[in-house]
Ligand code: FES
């Protein structure tokens with residue numbers, strides 16, 4: 819049964835008449851037209867649908883909208899600021915994407931990691947990024963890009 823709920827997405831409040839059990843990914847893509855987060859496995863295994871909820875990476879395919887009311891939801895479309903710019907630059911320099919399908923999840927996960935831990939070790943990067951699968955095998959380029967941003971963070975205070 820649907821009801822009126824308010825979701826804050828990319829700093830904008832949206833009033834939605836929707837079943838509270840609806841997965842967040844469906845609302846983002848179908849209702850709000852934010853198609854950066856992708857549907858792939860649908861069972862929290864691949865990370866293609868990753869968004870931030872109160873700064874933490876969350877798999878939106880298995881997150882009911884009822885659990886994110888009164889929280890700050892940020893999608894790849896709303897990921898802005900010096901860290902986002904540094905990630906975009908490093909992704910371009912390393913020519914990371916192949917098909918691109920997983921890359922939203924990769925960047926959102928990397929951003930959450932680097933915000934909390936600006937200079938992660940290789941092991942910490944591997945641990946966090948193992949949450950997001952890439953069928954094209956861009957893992958090495960992703961890790962190079964993250965370490966590039968981490969190195970610039972120690973020099974520029976990102
Ligand atoms: S589509 Fe959400 S984790 Fe795979």
Ligand code: FES
Pocket residue numbers: 915916917918919920921951952953954955956
């Ligand atoms: S770039 Fe194709 S799935 Fe990752």
